[in-house]
Amino acid sequence: MTAMIGEAGTRDAQEAFDAAVAADERIEPRDWMPDAYRATLVRQIAQHAHSEIIGMQPESNWLTRAPSLRRKAILMAKVQDEAGHGLYLYSAAETLGVSRDELLDKLHTGRQKYSSIFNYPTLTWADVGAVGWLVDGAAIINQVPICRCSYGPYARAMVRVCKEESFHQRQGYELLHTLSKGTPEQHAMAQDAVDRWWWPSMMMFGPPDDESTHSAQSMAWKIKRHSNDELRQRFVDICVPQAEILGLTLPDPDIRWNEERGQHDFGAIDWSEFWDVLRGNGPCNEERLNRRRQAHEDGAWVREAAAAYSEKHDRRTERDRHAEHDQHGKAQA
Secondary structure, three states: OHHHHHHHHHHHHHHHHHHHHHOOOOEOOOOOOOHHHHHHHHHHHHHHHHHHHHOHHHHHOOHHHOOOHHHHHHHHHHHHHHHHHHHHHHHHHHOOOOOHHHHHHHHHOOOOOOOHHHHOOOOOHHHHHHHHHHHHHHHHHHHHHHHHOOEHHHHHHHHHHHHHHHHHHHHHHHHHHHHHOOOHHHHHHHHHHHHHHHHHHHHOOOOOHHHOOOHHHHHHOOOOOOOHHHHHHHHHHHHHHHHHHHOOOOOOOOOEEEOOOOEEEOOOOOHHHHHHHHHHHOOOHHHHHHHHHHHHHHOHHHHHHHHHHHHHHHHHHHHHHHHHHHHHHHHHO
8 A cells, every 4th residue: 555655645644544543533444544553453353253253152052941932032132133243343344455254264264363251161041141241241341432443334333232232231130130039049050150250251351451462552543442451440340339239249359449549459360261262272162163164164055145146136237237228229219
């Protein structure tokens, strides 16, 4: 791109880009943007899209075992929402000049990542509630600021995603509330789920700020609005009073209110687990990717049929256009 517009033109374009970002204006697909900005967006949006479609798996595991028709309908609607989120986000990534096929190939071959949280198993029905309350709750805290992202298509896609994620979080919270106020066995199941999902949810915000490779530059470009540690602190401060209402205990004995800071202190995170899961050594890494690859292969006939129909429609449209042109010519004669 630099070679196409020349060195002087690039300087002017860079200045215009910097001014737009500084003024909180949106960068649109046809605007000039630095190659590194484009690459960062592709990486982040792709990871987000991959997370949505991989994230369908842990909860779809319970679709056939939901305890009531109402719970099954709710869970089906949520899983469908996640598929829709993936489509919004792949579409946003495509505005940056990458194809969906390319992104999916990178996911299937392990060259692009998805959120490590989805490499943990959903062992009981209560996990569906814990995922809704904690995982979707963390996602909302991460994603609401992206509605003000400097890149327009990503920001606009996130408006709808966040509205639906907020509903998912309330669904999970309501499910856990029902279990925690139920029988002793149900309460114990809810507590066990929270015990297992709390720390992975804390890791969803990414590594500490001093170990985050991309965070500072993404904030400078206003792709991100808050640092990883700021978002993690917000998550803790929101969850503590909610856990009290649920009657459940967060599995961190070091959580306590810090009057001086006006925030909660919390214990140290085992980042060795985070990096190990990210490297592919989590409980379900292999299972999740294998299932995604198989689903992609099983759906090949649908994509082929859609492509064939599109080509047939284009040929028919072109033929009709020529016929109309010929009729118009005869009428003129």
